[in-house]
Amino acid sequence: MNLIEPMLPSYLDQSDEVRARFERIRQREVILEVRKLGKRYRSPQGEIEALRGIDFSVRRREFVCVIGPSGCGKSTLIRILAGLDKHTSGEALLDGKPITGPGQDRGMVFQGYSLFPWLTVKKNVMFGPRMKGEGHDQAERDAKLWLELVGLEKFADAYPHQLSGGMRQRVAIARALVNQPRILLMDEPFGALDAQTRAKMQTHLIDIWKNIDVTVLFITHDLDEAIYLADRILVLKAHPGEVQEVIEVPVPRPRTPGQFNSPEFRATKARLEALIHPAPEPLPEDEQAVKPHMIRFTDVHDNVE
Amino acid sequence: MIFSLFGRGADIDARKRTFLAIGSFLLPLLVWCLVSYAPFVWHPKVLVTDPGGVDYFQVDMLVDKAMFKDEVANMEQSHLALPVGRPSNPIYLPAPDDVAKAFYNGFVHPPKSTDVPSMPASLWHSVQIIFWGFLISSLIGVPLGIVSGTYNLVGRLNEPFIEFFRYLPAPAFGALAVAILGIYDGPKIAIIVIGTLFQQVLIIANTTRKLETTLIEAARTLGSKNLKLLSTVVVPGILPDLYRDQRILLGWAWTYLIVAELIGTSSGITWFITQQARYQHFDNVYAAIMTIGIIGFGTDLVLGRLGRRLFPWDRTQDRQ
Ligand SMILES: Nc1ncnc2c1ncn2[C@@H]1O[C@H](COP(=O)(O)OP(=O)(O)OP(=O)(O)O)[C@@H](O)[C@H]1O
Ligand SMILES: [Mg+2]
Numbered sequence: 151m152n153l154i155e156p157m158l159p160s161y162l163d164q165s166d167e168v169r170a171r172f173e174r175i176r177q178r179e180v181i182l183e184v185r186k187l188g189k190r191y192r193s194p195q196g197e198i199e200a201l202r203g204i205d206f207s208v209r210r211r212e213f214v215c216v217i218g219p220s221g222c223g224k225s226t227l228i229r230i231l232a233g234l235d236k237h238t239s240g241e242a243l244l245d246g247k248p249i250t251g252p253g254q255d256r257g258m259v260f261q262g263y264s265l266f267p268w269l270t271v272k273k274n275v276m277f278g279p280r281m282k283g284e285g286h287d288q289a290e291r292d293a294k295l296w297l298e299l300v301g302l303e304k305f306a307d308a309y310p311h312q313l314s315g316g317m318r319q320r321v322a323i324a325r326a327l328v329n330q331p332r333i334l335l336m337d338e339p340f341g342a343l344d345a346q347t348r349a350k351m352q353t354h355l356i357d358i359w360k361n362i363d364v365t366v367l368f369i370t371h372d373l374d375e376a377i378y379l380a381d382r383i384l385v386l387k388a389h390p391g392e393v394q395e396v397i398e399v400p401v402p403r404p405r406t407p408g409q410f411n412s413p414e415f416r417a418t419k420a421r422l423e424a425l426i427h428p429a430p431e432p433l434p435e436d437e438q439a440v441k442p443h444m445i446r447f448t449d450v451h452d453n454v455e
Numbered sequence: 456m457i458f459s460l461f462g463r464g465a466d467i468d469a470r471k472r473t474f475l476a477i478g479s480f481l482l483p484l485l486v487w488c489l490v491s492y493a494p495f496v497w498h499p500k501v502l503v504t505d506p507g508g509v510d511y512f513q514v515d516m517l518v519d520k521a522m523f524k525d526e527v528a529n530m531e532q533s534h535l536a537l538p539v540g541r542p543s544n545p546i547y548l549p550a551p552d553d554v555a556k557a558f559y560n561g562f563v564h565p566p567k568s569t570d571v572p573s574m575p576a577s578l579w580h581s582v583q584i585i586f587w588g589f590l591i592s593s594l595i596g597v598p599l600g601i602v603s604g605t606y607n608l609v610g611r612l613n614e615p616f617i618e619f620f621r622y623l624p625a626p627a628f629g630a631l632a633v634a635i636l637g638i639y640d641g642p643k644i645a646i647i648v649i650g651t652l653f654q655q656v657l658i659i660a661n662t663t664r665k666l667e668t669t670l671i672e673a674a675r676t677l678g679s680k681n682l683k684l685l686s687t688v689v690v691p692g693i694l695p696d697l698y699r700d701q702r703i704l705l706g707w708a709w710t711y712l713i714v715a716e717l718i719g720t721s722s723g724i725t726w727f728i729t730q731q732a733r734y735q736h737f738d739n740v741y742a743a744i745m746t747i748g749i750i751g752f753g754t755d756l757v758l759g760r761l762g763r764r765l766f767p768w769d770r771t772q773d774r775q
Contacts, residue, residue, distance in 0.1 A: 234672050251675075258676040264669040267768045268691045277687070281678035309768040329677065 161421040164400045182208040186240035199390035200226045213366045215380035223391025224369045232258045257326030261338040263318040265310040272306040278329040296324040316347040333365045373422045491550035498542035508535025549738040557738035581723035588647025589708045596655030604663025617653050625650035629718040638719035650711035662696045695769035709751045
């Protein structure tokens with residue numbers, strides 16, 4: 151056994167191969183551009199500044215993960231990009247055009263699947279094409295194609311409640327992709343899945359991304375997941391939500407689960423950990439209020455530890 | 456596999472439930488039988504079968520037990536024939552078999568005379584009143600409720616008034632309804648509408664609000680908006696709950712029926728009941744009241760079954 155931990159390389163060191171890849175990505179056109187984006191919520195407790203001065207851009211077919219502590223505004227950011235919420239300052243451009251509302255050029259996958267329970271799997275996937283004005287037959291052909299892609303053609307006529315969580319999320323992905331969006335927005339899509347299913351879904355998502363002309367913006371709070379999936383990781387900090395750092399992941403592609411122990415991977419993870427869980431710092435007020443006061447309800451001698 | 460396991464568990468439950476459901480009907484019936492057929496339980500009256508020497512007694516006359524005893528004593532003293540009778544319940548509590556007979560006769564041999572309405576005809580009239588009242592109420596209430604629940608602005612605009620209006624007792628509008636709509640079916644339908652509509656708007660608006668917002672958001676990211684959103688997401692999304700609400704509201708409509716039918720010229724099952732009560736045919740009265748119950752309960756049972764067929768994706772329908 152190797153008792154002496156070798157010095158980790160810096161997460162900033164990139165192999166030639168990786169550097170060349172980032173060079174190629176930088177050649178591609180910008181799909182999503184976010185400039186000085188800010189969001190304030192008015193709530194009974196006063197104004198909350200959820201996002202402040204967010205700046206970043208995403209290039210075509212890039213895989214970008216957004217990571218940050220709970221409440222840092224990850225969901226707020228992705229909802230603004232999806233057009234579900236309005237930002238209060240700055241701008242967000244998709245292909246150079248300001249985002250003003252939801253549109254089929256952006257696909258969204260939610261953590262809670264949000265499949266339509268009254269529609270079969272196939273009809274769920276057909277929803278987008280139908281809204282676009284496609285005829286039933288064309289929509290059905292499209293749906294079948296995408297269901298095949300996520301491996302669920304056998305479940306076309308099942309209802310969502312008959313599927314497992316992983317399968318439901320596959321349907322949600324197919325439903326978002328069938329519209330052929332420019333960018334796929336995913337808000338902790340695998341957060342509710344067990345570890346095994348989650349790993350399978352990650353590999354599957356990379357496979358899809360490799361084969362389709364789609365850009366992915368992926369929110370997660372799982373550091374491994376972010377490193378495993380992303381080209382770049384956008385690290386946010388909370389109160390107010392600001393960009394802390396944008397990390398270019400030095401782990402070479404194609405990614406395999408075996409890389410979880412590679413020096414680049416661990417170096418990146420160490421950096422993320424330092425950013426997200428810094429030395430103990432006073433909790434934000436709302437969490438300070440939650441202080442469990444442990445009372446002993448069992449016999450003093452009845453110890454479990 | 457999981458489905459079949461779950462299914463078997465539900466089956467046993469279902470059998471137990473049916474058993475209990477039947478029991479819940481048998482128990483009151485048992486009490487009724489006991490009171491009717493066991494003379495020692497109640498029976499405060501005596502049914503005269505032979506008047507004997509008492510000049511004002513007649514066959515089939517019901518007299519108080521005490522009075523009968525007095526007369527027996529009187530006759531004994533004056534050495535006249537003793538009256539004969541058997542213990543009996545008051546006229547307003549017929550025995551189950553009398554009611555069953557009345558029930559049977561009411562449907563199988565309805566009276567031919569024109570001045571006394573037959574039970575089926577009366578019921579049919581009542582069902583029509585309910586149908587039209589509930590239909591009109593739903594035609595206004597369901598869309599208004601859905602729109603109020605979907606668009607906050609609309610909801611805020613009409614709900615306070617509706618909230619106020621629903622506290623006004625519907626029967627209080629009877630006289631007004633007669634003045635406007637005449638004395639026949641118009642005012643009766645109006646009372647049912649007034650009694651149902653306002654609750655309906657509020658209940659359905661509430662149901663609509665409970666639709667998960669992420670479903671609407673998902674639909675918006677998929678390109679659905681405005682009216683399309685209403686017809687492709689909101690309505691199908693709430694349909695099972697809407698259906699359940701409508702079932703409950705239909706029950707309420709029935710409770711307004713009796714009041715509604717007393718307005719203007721009495722009609723329908725209410726008229727039948729009041730007429731029969733006037734002639735002291737209480738067996739018919741009970742039969743009619745029970746028929747209303749059977750129709751209401753039966754409709755709900757059928758609608759509940761139908762709901763499970765109509766909304767196979769809705770897990771809560773199974774639990775009823
Ligand atoms: N509708 C709202 N009204 C008021 N404040 C809100 C609203 N939505 C979010 N916030 C606040 O904005 C901040 C960011 O919330 P957001 O949900 O975007 O965080 P998040 O990073 O997605 O958190 P999590 O990791 O828990 O999902 C939080 O402080 C939250 O309380
Ligand atoms: Mg979130």
